[in-house]
Amino acid sequence: MKKVKLDIVGLSYSQTQSGAYALVLGEVNGRRRLPIIIGAFEAQAIAIEIEKMTPSRPLTHDLFKSMADTFHINIQEIIIYNLVDGVFYAKLIASDGKNTHEIDARTSDAIALAVRFNAMIYTYEFILASAGIVIEGNDFLFLENMESLTKEPEADALPSASKAQGFGDLTLEELQQKLQEAIAEEAYEKAARLRDELNKRGTS
Numbered sequence: 001m002k003k004v005k006l007d008i009v010g011l012s013y014s015q016t017q018s019g020a021y022a023l024v025l026g027e028v029n030g031r032r033r034l035p036i037i038i039g040a041f042e043a044q045a046i047a048i049e050i051e052k053m054t055p056s057r058p059l060t061h062d063l064f065k066s067m068a069d070t071f072h073i074n075i076q077e078i079i080i081y082n083l084v085d086g087v088f089y090a091k092l093i094a095s096d097g098k099n100t101h102e103i104d105a106r107t108s109d110a111i112a113l114a115v116r117f118n119a120m121i122y123t124y125e126f127i128l129a130s131a132g133i134v135i136e137g138n139d140f141l142f143l144e145n146m147e148s149l150t151k152e153p154e155a156d157a158l159p160s161a162s163k164a165q166g167f168g169d170l171t172l173e174e175l176q177q178k179l180q181e182a183i184a185e186e187a188y189e190k191a192a193r194l195r196d197e198l199n200k201r202g203t204s
Contacts, residue, residue, distance in 0.1 A: 003122040009033065011047055015190055025121065032132035034123065035192050036088055042108035049115040061112045072096055078110040080123040083131055133191045135183050172201065
């Protein structure tokens with residue numbers, strides 16, 4: 001299957017899940033974005049590393065990195081390889097210089113480790129085709145205040161389809177208009193819910 005390289009382009013409060021965050025991955029040299037809901041602990045771990053901040057004590061992902069370095073293990077890449085019922089599945093591709101192993105991981109943990117190992121982030125074309133949002137123009141990295149990242153919901157998922165409530169009374173034209181507005185505002189999580197509502201109507 002064709003792999004597509006991704007970068008982290010956004011990290012912000014979730015609009016649909018209290019205490020959670022929306023991580024937005026972007027297609028390298030492309031215009032598709034992949035929004036993923038993650039827990040506050042993992043959001044903190046990703047943001048701290050991106051901002052090159054040093055916590056007073058090692059976070060769990062920092063401890064993993066130190067142990068891996070001690071035993072000469074390197075994470076070469078992470079792959080978001082599946083999407084089932086709105087939940088993304090990822091794996092680490094790790095090597096000790098002699099052998100390479102695939103290790104199952106939550107997507108948020110995998111990305112928190114990827115930024116520490118400078119590992120490439122990939123997904124497959126079929127995942128971007130089904131869950132990606134196409135944007136116009138350029139977007140940018142945005143990180144929330146570190147002090148607000150204190151809770152840890154359990155989620156590595158797309159915005160839930162049940163959160164699409166409020167769209168049911170809209171016409172297809174209104175949904176399309178709101179989708180374009182959400183993309184223009186870089187509200188990718190809202191755009192994902194609007195896209196899902198359009199897809200649901202198109203297959204019903």
